Amino acid sequence: MKNQSLAVKNIPLKHEANAWSHYWRTTPAASRGCLPDLPGVAANHLQEIWRQFFVSLPRSARLLDLGTGGGAVLTEAQAVRPDLQLSGVDYAAVLPKLDTAITLYPETRIEQLPFADGSFEVITSQFALEYGNVSAAIQEVSRVSTFEGKYLFICHHADGVIVRDNLARLKALRETLSPAGLFSTAVLALRRRKKSTPETWQRLARIFATLQRKHPDQSIVKEVAADIARIMAEPDSLEKLLALRRALEMEDQRIMALKKAALTENQARVLAEVLSAKQQALHWEVVHVPGADAPFAWRISNLSRSSLPASPGR
Ligand SMILES: C[S@@+](CC[C@H](N)C(=O)[O-])C[C@H]1O[C@@H](n2cnc3c(N)ncnc32)[C@H](O)[C@@H]1O
Incomplete structure (x- = not known):
């Protein structure tokens, strides 16, 4: 052609x-x-x-x-x-x-x-x-x-509407993965062996509240926060958090592929x-x-x- x-x-x-x-x-x-x-x-x-x-x-x-x-x-x-x-x-x-x-x-x-x-x-x-x-x-x-x-x-x-909604979701998704976002904060706390301290949970709650204010319609913020909270309370938290992050990175790639397609x-x-x-x-x-x-x-x-x-x- x-x-x-x-x-x-x-x-x-x-x-x-x-x-x-x-x-x-x-x-x-x-x-x-x-x-x-x-x-x-x-x-x-x-x-x-x-x-x-x-x-x-x-x-x-x-x-x-x-x-x-x-x-x-x-x-x-x-x-x-x-x-x-x-x-x-x-x-x-x-x-x-x-x-x-x-x-x-x-x-x-x-x-x-x-x-x-x-x-x-x-x-x-x-x-x-x-x-x-x-x-x-x-x-x-x-x-x-x-x-x-x-x-x-x-x-x-x-x-x-599908492209538009997915790009809005992508924006929120990327913020959960950003350097000061939910993931990095949780991973840092785990690496410093502070996963259960009140400061860690307060910091995560503050980041979550800010993200929710910025993306009130994006269910992904709540989903990721709930997953992180659950994983932090389980054994092998770091491994599971990194697996969750990989899954979100895959979703990022699928949305970018959709935009291109x-x-x-x-x-x-x-x-x-x-x-x-x-x-x-x-x-x-x-x-x-x-x-x-x-x-x-x-x-x-x-x-x-x-x-x-x-x-x-x-
Ligand atoms: C958005 S999904 C649609 C899946 C299904 N048709 C549906 O409506 O639920 C796009 C699908 O196309 C497949 N796909 C994308 N590029 C392809 C290619 N070059 N050759 C074969 N499959 C491809 C993906 O693996 C994925 O399963």
């Missing part, structure tokens, strides 16, 4: 794959995938988009889900259309277990799919295609899909156009969730437009 605005975007990095492996190793299969905090109204809206798509698919179609993670899309597909033959790829090394009828390919990059040409009638992706090297991924999507293959890709919107309007248009040139015309439109003040995501598909409310697409 010639278009530079996609070609230079999103070169996947090893540490991003590790951050996702860590996430899926520690996330239960029944969770809401990579968006556990998604409000019910948004989750329902997303589910309805997928349902509309699944019911329109040919009988027993072979479907490949890119960057499947915890299999949110595949699980929904199976519930709506048990006749579909479902597979998912993801570059994370460990993925949550799914129904045995679903075939999972961990450690598999979207940019290098281990399938013969024309292996799938349907290709899907929910918040994943855009994380990869999009131009290489599109080549692979075109290669492994059949001539009249059907697509539905839900992608992050650069000005969307999210598509601007121009990038969403280019993606749709490039795929259209290779296959059938793709529609691209903004998904809005009722009641939300910012866009939710992009919907890019070559099946007829969603009948759900959307802003004017192309």
Whole structure:
């Protein structure tokens, strides 16, 4: 693909794959995938988009889900259309277990799919295609899909509510990790063997109160403070604190990857156009969730437009 605005975007990095492996190793299969905090109204809206798509698919179609993670899309597909033959790829090394009828390919990059040409009638992706090297991924999507293959890709919107909320969370997360933050203070107290002194707890309480004032809507401040307080009262506190810090650093990397992956309007248009040139015309439109003040995501598909409310697409 010639278009530079996609070609230079999103070169996947090893540490991003590790951050996702860590996430899926520690996330239960029944969770809401990579968006556990998604409000019910948004989750329902997303589910309805997928349902509309699944019911329109040919009988027993072979479907490949890119960057499947915890299999949110595949699980929904199976519930709506048990006749579909479902597979998912993801570059994370460990993925949550799914129904045995679903075939999972961990450690598999979207940019290098281990399938013969024309292996799938349907290709899907929910918040994943855009994380990869999009131009290489599109080549692979075109290669492994059949001539009249059907697509539905839900992608992050650069000005969307998911990016905005995650960046706000990241700001609070980084402050808990800052040199005078909760972590460093707790680690210092442990190293000085002062973990149970009143001064240590007073200092931690003061830092917590300041963080809460600065980030009143960020649950992460309370979560981290509660985890630290619990760990400080347990044996092997230092080791556990450092493990918690590593987990937060992984979350930092995932949010940065999300920011980098999210598509601007121009990038969403280019993606749709490039795929259209290779296959059938793709529609691209903004998904809005009722009641939300910012866009939710992009919907890019070559099946007829969603009948759900959307802003004017192309
Ligand atoms: C935001 S999560 C979405 C997971 C799932 N589709 C969902 O909706 O819950 C992004 C997923 O894409 C995977 N991923 C990112 N870049 C990838 C790449 N280049 N190749 C394969 N998988 C990738 C990550 O490991 C992660 O599981």
